[in-house]
Amino acid sequence: xxxxxxxxxxxxxxxxxxxxxxxxxxxxxxxxxxxxxxxxxxxxxxxxxxxxxxxxxxxxxxxxxxxxxxxxxxxxxxxxxxxxxxxxxxxxxxxxxxxxxxxxxxxxxxxxxxxxxxxxxxxxxxxxxxxxxxxxxxxxxxxxxxxxxxxxxxxxxxxxxxxxxxxxxxxxxxxxxxxxxxxxxxxxxxxxxxxxxxxxxxxxxxxxxxxxxxxxxxxxxxxxxxxxxxxxxxxxxxxxxxxxxxxxxxxxxxxxxxxxxxxxxxxxxxxxxxxxxxxxxxxxxxxxxxxxxxxxxxxxxxxxxxxxxxxxxxxxxxxxxxxxxxxxxxxxxxxxxxxxxxxx
Numbered sequence: 001x002x003x004x005x006x007x008x009x010x011x012x013x014x015x016x017x018x019x020x021x022x023x024x025x026x027x028x029x030x031x032x033x034x035x036x037x038x039x040x041x042x043x044x045x046x047x048x049x050x051x052x053x054x055x056x057x058x059x060x061x062x063x064x065x066x067x068x069x070x071x072x073x074x075x076x077x078x079x080x081x082x083x084x085x086x087x088x089x090x091x092x093x094x095x096x097x098x099x100x101x102x103x104x105x106x107x108x109x110x111x112x113x114x115x116x117x118x119x120x121x122x123x124x125x126x127x128x129x130x131x132x133x134x135x136x137x138x139x140x141x142x143x144x145x146x147x148x149x150x151x152x153x154x155x156x157x158x159x160x161x162x163x164x165x166x167x168x169x170x171x172x173x174x175x176x177x178x179x180x181x182x183x184x185x186x187x188x189x190x191x192x193x194x195x196x197x198x199x200x201x202x203x204x205x206x207x208x209x210x211x212x213x214x215x216x217x218x219x220x221x222x223x224x225x226x227x228x229x230x231x232x233x234x235x236x237x238x239x240x241x242x243x244x245x246x247x248x249x250x251x252x253x254x255x256x257x258x259x260x261x262x263x264x265x266x267x268x269x270x271x272x273x274x275x276x277x278x279x280x281x282x283x284x285x286x287x288x289x290x291x292x293x294x295x296x297x298x299x300x301x302x303x304x305x306x307x308x309x310x311x312x313x314x315x316x317x318x319x320x321x322x323x324x325x326x327x328x329x330x331x332x333x334x335x336x337x338x339x340x341x342x343x344x
Contacts, residue, residue: 101276121255123293133222160224228290248320
């Protein structure tokens with residue numbers, strides 16, 4: 001009887017292993033995939049995509065360093081942190097022969113400054129950080145960061161829980177480069193944000209899509225917001241307005257990267273190439289409303305998005321946009337500055 005049961009158990013395990021699907025574990029920003037596209041990928045490659053989420057790049061890097069580098073197959077870091085991740089040995093060098101659709105990238109993203117030659121990263125989406133506000137509660141049109149950083153009043157607002165982006169916006173508002181290493185300029189920016197925290201109406205820090213969600217829900221009157229988070233949902237709330245302030249803002253690019261110890265690198269390559277397909281790239285960007293780095297997808301992008309300068313900025317706006325660069329030896333200085341901003 002024991003032999004029979006053992007045989008049955010072994011037979012069941014063999015059957016289960018024969019039908020088990022491959023898994024692709026991705027570590028990605030919240031609300032940053034298109035469900036139907038994920039389903040199509042799973043069906044095409046008879047696999048299962050398992051998605052875990054993070055709210056900022058620093059959280060993501062810490063998780064990888066704590067063992068996630070062998071747990072996740074892919075991560076989607078912002079441009080400025082890619083060089084640090086390369087230096088820390090968290091990313092795999094890419095085999096371009098396994099990504100035939102790589103040629104679909106626009107010139108801007110085919111060899112970006114943060115990863116020349118796309119040795120470790122492939123652009124996923126790009127966009128800006130702007131200001132989202134409720135025009136029924138903030139009746140004067142906004143074209144500056146001033147209402148959220150300096151103007152007094154009871155307007156309810158939140159600051160952005162993103163170290164380099166929030167500091168960078170304060171710097172650009174003051175007329176400085178958001179990549180400055182000048183200690184006087186950095187302290188001026190820090191003091192501006194600390195002072196903003198003392199304003200009536202200050203409601204803490206929000207991360208990722210949180211700012212838009214709280215303005216939409218009516219618990220905030222204005223907040224910082226990623227462009228795609230605004231335009232993916234703004235039709236539901238016509239009273240909400242998104243603006244790129246006149247002082248300028250952050251332009252960013254999130255990339256697809258394979259972790260150094262990815263359990264399933266081959267499936268990760270298939271995913272990257274799948275996203276870079278012209279039709280798939282358009283479907284992704286039309287759904288999440290960020291800008292595509294895929295030139296082959298542009299003819300299929302929704303006209304309302306393509307012609308919106310807050311999604312695809314015009315030449316005049318582009319001049320006021322700045323990428324955040326890797327701080328290198330000054331990373332710790334930025335970290336200490338952020339700690340001071342958050343705790344004072």
